[in-house]
Amino acid sequence: MAKYRMGQNQGALEDAKHALELDPMSAFAWSSRGMAESGLGQYKEASISFEQALEINNKSPSIWLNKGMALQNARDNQGALDAYEQVLSLDPNNTMAWVYKVMALRNLGRGEEAVRITDRELKYDPASITLLMRKAYALYSLNRFDEALLIYNRILDLSPANFDALLYKASTQMSLGDYLGAIKTYNQVLQFDGNNTEALQYQALAYYRLDQYEPSLALNDRLIAQDPKSSLAWSNRGYCLVKLGRIQDAIKSFDKALELNPRNYNAMSGRLIAIRAVWPHYR
Numbered sequence: 168m169a170k171y172r173m174g175q176n177q178g179a180l181e182d183a184k185h186a187l188e189l190d191p192m193s194a195f196a197w198s199s200r201g202m203a204e205s206g207l208g209q210y211k212e213a214s215i216s217f218e219q220a221l222e223i224n225n226k227s228p229s230i231w232l233n234k235g236m237a238l239q240n241a242r243d244n245q246g247a248l249d250a251y252e253q254v255l256s257l258d259p260n261n262t263m264a265w266v267y268k269v270m271a272l273r274n275l276g277r278g279e280e281a282v283r284i285t286d287r288e289l290k291y292d293p294a295s296i297t298l299l300m301r302k303a304y305a306l307y308s309l310n311r312f313d314e315a316l317l318i319y320n321r322i323l324d325l326s327p328a329n330f331d332a333l334l335y336k337a338s339t340q341m342s343l344g345d346y347l348g349a350i351k352t353y354n355q356v357l358q359f360d361g362n363n364t365e366a367l368q369y370q371a372l373a374y375y376r377l378d379q380y381e382p383s384l385a386l387n388d389r390l391i392a393q394d395p396k397s398s399l400a401w402s403n404r405g406y407c408l409v410k411l412g413r414i415q416d417a418i419k420s421f422d423k424a425l426e427l428n429p430r431n432y433n434a435m436s437g438r439l440i441a442i443r444a445v446w447p448h449y450r
Contacts, residue, residue, distance in 0.1 A: 176206035194223040198230050201237065210241035228258040235267055244274040262331075265301050269308050281305035296326055303335065312342045330359055337369065346373040362393055371403060380410040398428035405437045409444065417441040 183200035186193060201216035217234035224230065235250030248271040254264035269281045285302035292298060303318035319336035322329055337352035353370040356363055371386035384407035390400040405420035421438035424431050 176203045179203035180207065192223055194220040194227070194230070197223065198227075198233065201230075201233060205233070205237050205240070208240075210237045213237040214241060214243075214246070226257060228254045228261055228264070231257070232261070232264055232267070235264070235271075239267065239271055239274075244271045247271045248275070260297055262300070266304060269301075269305050273308055278305070278309050282309070294325060296322055296329065296332075299325075300332065300335075303332075303339075307335070307339060307342075310342075312339050315339050316343065328359070330356065333359075334365060337366070341369060341373060346377050349373045364390065364393070367393075368399070368403075375403075375407065375410075378410075380407045383407050384411065396427055398424045398431045398434065401427065402431055402434040402437060405434065405441065409437065409441050414441050414444050 180200060180203035183196050183203055186196035187200065190196060197216050197220035201213040201220065204210075204213035204216055214234055214237040217230055217237060220230050221227070221234065231250050231253040235247040235254065238244075238250060239247035248268060251264045251268040251271060254261050255268070258264070269278070272278055272281050282302060282305045285298050285305060289295065289298050289302065299318055299322050303315045303322070306312075306315040306318065316336065316339045319332050319339060322332040323336065326332065333352055333356045337349045337356065340346075340349035340352060350370055350373045353366040353373070356366040357370075360366070367386050367390050371383045371390070374380070374383035374386065384404060387400050387404040387407060390397055391404065394400065401420050401424035405417045405424065408414070408417035408420060418438060418441045421434045421441060424434035425438070428434070
């Protein structure tokens with residue numbers, strides 16, 4: 168629904184209710200209602216709407232997935248886990264369902280269970296990229312970054328052009344504080360997708376943490392060229408400029424970030440840092 172995609176969740180909800188008055192047996196309308204309710208933070212109501220949709224069409228992985236996410240947001244992790252299991256029974260390669268399943272297990276205090284599940288399955292298919300990716304993500308979610316990195320490297324030995332593995336490997340290197348390694352891995356990502364926002368954003372962060380502010384600034388400028396309305400990129404640009412001593416330019420960047428998103432607290436803090444660099448007693 169166009170209104171939902173535009174973030175106009177209340178309007179989308181009204182549209183869905185109207186559609187259901189015309190056709191109460193429309194799984195699409197019930198699902199659309201659930202999406203709008205989720206967008207409004209009405210997660211219990213959303214889960215009920217998705218359940219109504221599933222009574223009409225219980226073979227839809229996407230509806231099961233959305234129900235699971237609504238239940239998880241409503242802090243019903245067991246219900247969410249059951250929904251993700253349904254997704255995986257219908258679509259065994261559904262990456263998102265596995266990711267959210269791991270989150271639900273972790274929230275239930277059963278995070279290690281995800282590792283054991285993949286270990287059992289890998290005994291029968293040790294070269295399965297899907298299973299290796301699942302185990303690596305489960306380890307990552309448990310903060311076992313060294314072990315996760317070993318598996319991402321194994322995946323890339325088997326499938327050097329695996330885009331998702333490259334992204335997750337770089338993220339794992341960031342978590343380990345291996346910023347140089349992450350920069351190299353993000354370069355590989357950018358060889359496949361030169362405008363990948365995640366790679367550009369985190370590569371900029373890696374350079375920043377290495378005190379290499381010029382390349383970090385250049386990457387944030389590149390992100391802004393791609394999306395001039397990115398409050399995050401404008402804010403991060405401001406921090407680079409502060410470190411480079413370009414205080415007035417930094418304040419302008421933070422102002423732009425706050426114009427785009429008045430609730431960007433990172434930009435608020437950065438602007439205060441920049442002002443105090445000029446007027447130390449400013450409060």
